[in-house]
Amino acid sequence: MLVQSIGLTLQLATLTTLILLVVGTPIAWWLARSTAWWKEAVATVVALPLVLPPTVLGFYLLLLLGPQGPGGWLAELWGGHSLAFTFQGLVIGSVLYSMPFVVQPIRNAFEAIGDRPLEVAATLRAGPFDRFFTVALPLARRGFLTGAVLGFAHTVGEFGVVLMIGGSIPGQTRVLSVAIYDYVETGDWGTAHLLAGGMLAFSFVVILTMMMLEKRIGRAGS
Amino acid sequence: MTETRPLSARFRGQVGAFDLDVAFKAPGQGVTALFGPSGCGKTTILRCVAGLRRLTDGYFALNGKVWQDNRVFRPTHRRPIGYVFQEASLFPHLSVRANLLYGHRRLTGRSGWGRGGPEAVRPDGVRFDDVVGLLGLDALLERAPSHLSGGERQRVAIGRALLSQPALLLMDEPLAALDRFSKDDILPYLERLHGALSVPVLYVSHDIAEVERLADHLVLIERGRVTAAGPLEDLQANPTLSIARMPEAGSTLPAIVDSFDAAYGLVTLALAGGRLLVPGDPETPGARRRVRIAASDVSLARSLPVDSTILNALPARILAAEPQGGIQMMVALALGTDGGGCHLLARVTRKSWDYLGLGPGQAVFAQVKGVALVRESSSL
Numbered sequence: 001m002l003v004q005s006i007g008l009t010l011q012l013a014t015l016t017t018l019i020l021l022v023v024g025t026p027i028a029w030w031l032a033r034s035t036a037w038w039k040e041a042v043a044t045v046v047a048l049p050l051v052l053p054p055t056v057l058g059f060y061l062l063l064l065l066g067p068q069g070p071g072g073w074l075a076e077l078w079g080g081h082s083l084a085f086t087f088q089g090l091v092i093g094s095v096l097y098s099m100p101f102v103v104q105p106i107r108n109a110f111e112a113i114g115d116r117p118l119e120v121a122a123t124l125r126a127g128p129f130d131r132f133f134t135v136a137l138p139l140a141r142r143g144f145l146t147g148a149v150l151g152f153a154h155t156v157g158e159f160g161v162v163l164m165i166g167g168s169i170p171g172q173t174r175v176l177s178v179a180i181y182d183y184v185e186t187g188d189w190g191t192a193h194l195l196a197g198g199m200l201a202f203s204f205v206v207i208l209t210m211m212m213l214e215k216r217i218g219r220a221g222s
Numbered sequence: 223m224t225e226t227r228p229l230s231a232r233f234r235g236q237v238g239a240f241d242l243d244v245a246f247k248a249p250g251q252g253v254t255a256l257f258g259p260s261g262c263g264k265t266t267i268l269r270c271v272a273g274l275r276r277l278t279d280g281y282f283a284l285n286g287k288v289w290q291d292n293r294v295f296r297p298t299h300r301r302p303i304g305y306v307f308q309e310a311s312l313f314p315h316l317s318v319r320a321n322l323l324y325g326h327r328r329l330t331g332r333s334g335w336g337r338g339g340p341e342a343v344r345p346d347g348v349r350f351d352d353v354v355g356l357l358g359l360d361a362l363l364e365r366a367p368s369h370l371s372g373g374e375r376q377r378v379a380i381g382r383a384l385l386s387q388p389a390l391l392l393m394d395e396p397l398a399a400l401d402r403f404s405k406d407d408i409l410p411y412l413e414r415l416h417g418a419l420s421v422p423v424l425y426v427s428h429d430i431a432e433v434e435r436l437a438d439h440l441v442l443i444e445r446g447r448v449t450a451a452g453p454l455e456d457l458q459a460n461p462t463l464s465i466a467r468m469p470e471a472g473s474t475l476p477a478i479v480d481s482f483d484a485a486y487g488l489v490t491l492a493l494a495g496g497r498l499l500v501p502g503d504p505e506t507p508g509a510r511r512r513v514r515i516a517a518s519d520v521s522l523a524r525s526l527p528v529d530s531t532i533l534n535a536l537p538a539r540i541l542a543a544e545p546q547g548g549i550q551m552m553v554a555l556a557l558g559t560d561g562g563g564c565h566l567l568a569r570v571t572r573k574s575w576d577y578l579g580l581g582p583g584q585a586v587f588a589q590v591k592g593v594a595l596v597r598e599s600s601s602l
Contacts, residue, residue, distance in 0.1 A: 116311050119274055122298035123305035124325030124386050130299075134324075138315040 002191065004171050005179040012087070012175060013155040016094040020102040020151050021144070023095070028103045028143075029132070032110035043107075047100045054097065058164025061093050065165065090166045090173050094155045102151040109143020110136060142217050149210040153203060228285045229254075229390070229422055233270045235277035242266055242277070242446040248439055250285065253416055253423040255437035255454075257430070257465070263446040264426040268392050271424065272305050273298040284390055304383030306393040310375035312367035318378050319363040325386025326350065353381045356418060357411055373404030377411060384419075391423040397432060412436055430465065434458075434474045434514055435596055459565030461544035461552040466567060471552070472516040473566045474596060479505040488533075489595075495556065495563010496536035500593045512596040517552060519592040520568035524578055526587050534590040538566065540582050543575070551575045555588055 031043050049057055065071035065083040072082035083089035113136060121131040137144075159177040166173030168182055176195060183192040228250035234243045242263045248254040256264045269275040271282055273289065273296060282290045289296045304325075312321050354360055357377045367375060376396055383391060396412075397405045409432075416423075416436060427433050433440065433454070440457045442450040442465065450463050457463060458473045465471060477491040482504045489502040491511060498513065505511070527535055539561030541554040551572050557563030566588060580586065 116307070116309075117313060119298070120305070120307065120311045120313070121324070122274070123272060123301075123303055123392075124382065125299050125328040126324075127299050130328070135313060139313075141315075 001170065002179070002195075005174055005176050008087075008171065008173075009156055009175040009177075012090055012094060013152045015091055016098055016155045017102070017148055017152045019091070019095050020098060021148060024099060024102040024147065024151075025106060025144075028106035029110055029136070031103070031107045046103050049097045050100050054158060054160025055164055057097055058093065058161040061089070061096070061161070061165045065089050065092065084165060085167050085169060085173060087166075087172055090162060090175070093161045093165045094158060097158055097161045098151045098154045101154045102147040105143045105146040105150065106140060107143075109140035109146075112143075113139045142214055145213055145217065146210065149206060153206045157199070157203070229424075230281070230283045231267070231271060232281040233267060233277050234279040237263060237266050237277075237446065240446045244443065244446065244448045246441045246448050246451050248422060248424070248441070250422050251420065252438035253425050253436050254439040254441060255425045255427055255433040256441050256443055257427055257433050257437075258443035260428050262443045264428075264443055265394055267443070268305075268394050268424060268426050271390075272303055272392055273301050274305075302387065302389040304386050304388030304391045306376070306380050306383050306391070306396045308395045308399050310367075310372075310379040312370075312375055312378055312382075314367055316367075317363070318359065318365050318367065318370070321367065321378055322350070322353070322359070322363075322382050322385055325382060329387055347387045348384050350385060353384050356414060357381045371404060372400050373407040376400060376404070376408055380411070380415070384415075389421055391419070391421055393423060393425045395426055395428070397429070398427075409435065430468060430470060434472070435512075455565060459541075459554050459567060461542055461554045461567065466517070466544070466552050467546060469518075470516065471567060471569070472514055472519075473564075474512055474514050475564050475566070477511050477513050479507050479509040479511060481507055493557070493564055495538070495558030495561075498536075498590065498593055499533045500595060502595055514594045514596045515566060515590055516592065517567040517569040519590060520555075520566060521589045521591070522553065522555075522568055522570055522574070522578070522580065523587045523589060524580075527589060530589070532589045532591055534593070535587045536590065538563075538586055538588045540580060540584045540586060541565065542582055543580070545572060548572070553580075555586070557588070559585065561585075 027046065031039055031046075062084055063069050067082040067084070072084070075082050083092065117135050117139060118131050121135045126134065157177060159181070162173065162175055162178055163181075166175075166178070168174045168178045174182070176199065180192050180195045180199075183189070183195065227247035229248040231247070232245040235241070240263070244263070244267055256267060258264055266275060270277055270280055276295060279292075280290050282288070288294050289301055312318075313324065316324065354363070357380060359377060359381055362370060362374060362378065367378070370378065380396065397408060400408065413435065425433075425436060437454050440450075440452065440454045441448055442457065442463065444464065450457055450460070454474055455476075458465065458471075460466065475493050477493040477498065480490040480492045480497065482489050484504070487501055488499045489505050491498045491500055491513060493513070500513065523535070536557055537559045538555040538557045541556050541561070543551050543553045546552050546569070549572055551570050553568045553570060553575075555566045555568060557566060568588060
């Protein structure tokens with residue numbers, strides 16, 4: 001029961017972080033380098049989960065992915081099941097919900113590089129992809145570390161979105177934060193204490209490790 | 223002059239606050255300096271040549287290959303250039319060695335990115351060991367860029383550009399961001415480079431002393447326009463140009479060591495149209511040197527001064543003169559009794575000019591108070 005929730009949580013957070021690194025990097029790159037006038041509008045959409053109550057995001061996702069929504073309709077087309085109240089639905093919700101925590105640090109890191117290192121690489125015969133992978137990525141590694149850790153930790157800690165779109169199906173959508181809520185509801189304060197204390201310790205260790213790693217990378221990179 | 227000009231450039235367009243409209247040609251060897259005051263558009267021109275900036279109305283060709291015209295625009299990474307920026311801009315995440323090899327590896331295809339192929343390193347290309355030796359980088363190879371001095375960083379940046387086997391080296395005020403000490407540290411390397419390098423160099427600078435030490439050819443730029451272009455010696459000897467109005471105006475002349483007088487520590491230099499005695503170290507006869515003579519160090523006499531402490535009095539002919547600020551005259555001279563030698567600038571007062579009744583075509587003696595040996599002249 002308990003172990004299942006922990007495993008599910010780690011699985012969700014890992015998968016979400018990986019997806020966000022793959023999806024978020026091009027978005028961050030575009031936000032950092034584009035001169036399009038409407039890019040700040042895109043940046044705002046990405047940042048919305050920062051201020052939006054998680055339940056609002058969860059509500060819209062439920063509408064979107066539920067059997068009556070466009071997502072459910074699409075799923076039916078290939079004979080699938082709607083994504084609401086499934087692990088996949090949780091992943092989609094978590095990706096959207098944690099996106100600003102991954103995209104923003106990476107975007108800042110890309111912006112901090114400036115034009116010069118990329119220009120230098122171009123004069124040394126490096127094409128656009130070459131420049132991106134051999135200059136931009138290594139120089140932005142601090143931003144990637146921050147983004148990955150924040151994205152992971154934030155996904156572990158989410159509650160509202162999960163509850164709205166996932167509910168509390170053991171082994172499917174019942175992650176730690178929801179489990180704590182359930183234990184309190186059912187009066188199992190002992191287990192709730194154990195989980196809450198564990199989360200507290202986990203969060204502390206994550207943030208501390210990140211800060212120390214950042215410091216070390218910063219020293220090596222400057 | 224029937225010299226071929228393999229480098230041809232023309233760029234026109236709005237750049238920030240002013241219109242850029244330049245066209246110039248340069249020889250396929252030696253250093254061509256783009257010289258002018260700060261903000262005149264020199265750096266923009268260099269960026270256009272590199273393809274880092276695109277002006278739609280532009281043309282650039284090197285050795286018959288067009289890099290830009292109204293149909294073609296080669297992106298920067300497809301131009302065989304080496305670019306040295308004002309700040310060294312080394313990759314902070316790579317060691318000195320990896321920085322040096324960044325462009326090199328892309329030519330040999332060893333990076334996994336470069337294509338190798340026809341543009342790969344030719345056997346007569348620039349070799350790693352040669353660059354390390356020439357620029358004195360041996361002890362720095364495994365260091366991180368953050369542990370280098372400003373001068374060392376710029377040397378690595380120059381080496382990195384050279385190792386990408388450029389057909390054209392672009393240098394944007396590579397010394398401007400350095401302090402006096404680092405500048406003196408790096409100038410000798412640049413001079414050695416000048417002698418060893420077979421590819422043409424476009425060198426942007428607003429420092430005339432730097433240009434005189436390094437350049438063979440000059441393109442004068444003011445407010446986005448080319449005001450004059452030609453061999454350094456020719457432009458320096460033109461009293462109507464803006465460089466002749468600078469306080470430090472002077473001439474840079476090629477010379478050959480003739481003999482050394484150990485008793486007085488003087489070197490005799492032969493130059494077209496005369497000889498000069500210069501204090502200096504023992505030199506091998508036949509060695510090529512470049513001398514710089516400031517216009518303010520040259521005075522004129524109608525007859526050979528017989529009882530003067532000035533060692534150097536050379537027969538010359540007045541070519542032209544230009545009044546400067548009402549008090550002074552900038553006089554262009556040609557050395558030799560027949561006026562067939564190299565050209566020299568002299569700054570004299572208008573009063574003396576009128577008093578001696580001087581004028582173009584007249585035979586005079588140029589008394590040279592000070593001569594500076596600039597450097598080993600290239601074999602161009």
